Amino acid sequence: MVMKTLEVQLPEPVVAELEALVQRGWFADENEIVRLALLEFARRNRFALIEQFQREDIAWALQQKGKKP
Numbered sequence: 001m002v003m004k005t006l007e008v009q010l011p012e013p014v015v016a017e018l019e020a021l022v023q024r025g026w027f028a029d030e031n032e033i034v035r036l037a038l039l040e041f042a043r044r045n046r047f048a049l050i051e052q053f054q055r056e057d058i059a060w061a062l063q064q065k066g067k068k069p
Contacts, residue, residue: 008034
């Protein structure tokens with residue numbers, strides 16, 4: 001699997017929480033937590049985002065239809 005590296009800036013309290021989860025052995029490292037969190041976010045929000053984009057496209061098309069040439 002090809003991996004891409006992203007740089008993320010997080011507030012110190014979030015970093016401390018991530019480090020605590022790793023120290024407790026729940027995750028291998030902070031990268032694993034961030035990777036899983038992003039996958040879960042995408043899974044939970046995929047359909048809502050698609051619907052939002054479709055609604056925006058339809059609204060734009062209806063607006064264009066109402067304009068006179």
